[in-house]
Amino acid sequence: MANRERPLSPHLQVYRWQITMVMSILHRTSGIVLSVGAFALAWWLLAVAQGGEAYARAAACLASPFGLLVLAGFSLALVFHLLNGLRHLSWDIGWGFEIPDVYRSGYAVAALTVVLTAAIWFVALRGSA
Amino acid sequence: MSDVKAQESAAKQDFRTPVGRARGLGSGKSGTGHFWWQRVTAIALVPLVAWLLGTLVSLVGADLDTVRITLAKPWNAILFSLFLLAMFWHAKLGLQVVIEDYVHERAVEITLQLLVTLACVVGALASLYAIGRIAFLA
Numbered sequence: 001m002a003n004r005e006r007p008l009s010p011h012l013q014v015y016r017w018q019i020t021m022v023m024s025i026l027h028r029t030s031g032i033v034l035s036v037g038a039f040a041l042a043w044w045l046l047a048v049a050q051g052g053e054a055y056a057r058a059a060a061c062l063a064s065p066f067g068l069l070v071l072a073g074f075s076l077a078l079v080f081h082l083l084n085g086l087r088h089l090s091w092d093i094g095w096g097f098e099i100p101d102v103y104r105s106g107y108a109v110a111a112l113t114v115v116l117t118a119a120i121w122f123v124a125l126r127g128s129a
Numbered sequence: 130m131s132d133v134k135a136q137e138s139a140a141k142q143d144f145r146t147p148v149g150r151a152r153g154l155g156s157g158k159s160g161t162g163h164f165w166w167q168r169v170t171a172i173a174l175v176p177l178v179a180w181l182l183g184t185l186v187s188l189v190g191a192d193l194d195t196v197r198i199t200l201a202k203p204w205n206a207i208l209f210s211l212f213l214l215a216m217f218w219h220a221k222l223g224l225q226v227v228i229e230d231y232v233h234e235r236a237v238e239i240t241l242q243l244l245v246t247l248a249c250v251v252g253a254l255a256s257l258y259a260i261g262r263i264a265f266l267a
Contacts, residue, residue, distance in 0.1 A: 028223075031224075031227075048193070049263050082175065
């Protein structure tokens, strides 16, 4: 029996990059990022419930440059996971499952993610200013 | 001769016991449960995430009292609780598959699965408690 080390899946280096695999990988990545975001949300809710010092610290943390960067990442991941999740749900009922459709919806999700995230931040920052 | 053939083809069709077929849970013992609940929570999360984004954006720059009064409104508290339940459940199901796919050391895998499950239960309970406290004490 051959005992040498074989490449285990996923062995991405043999593939040419294409929108379909990028969307698939990003769906998982954004899901993992959002799981971390879930606990950040729980932390914020507990700070709101506790009030006083705890809330002031949390609010200052979120308003710091690093906090804003993290929030930007979470919002981008959330919008992407939401839109690409809708793409997955449409496949589940058999819609858009032809290869040209899969490519088209992939590019559409990528573009809409950027536009929607930018719109959310535009409204959010305008409201706070 | 035809009797034997009929028996053979019947055997080829299904090796499961009648009770196994009735339960429909397969060798993984959970059937289509994981797939199904991942979709149910995903569908629930579509409107809930839209609502959450709108609510959070409206709270940017607000002071603590405004945040509390907003979250304490009945429908906001209810929708936030539903969002948290669906989201932590969805996160647990998703992380479970990531671990199943990429962690090949059995002991490490089981440990991670346990940690993910416990963390999601703690996260859900802690945030639901926070919503309850905000809603009832605001």
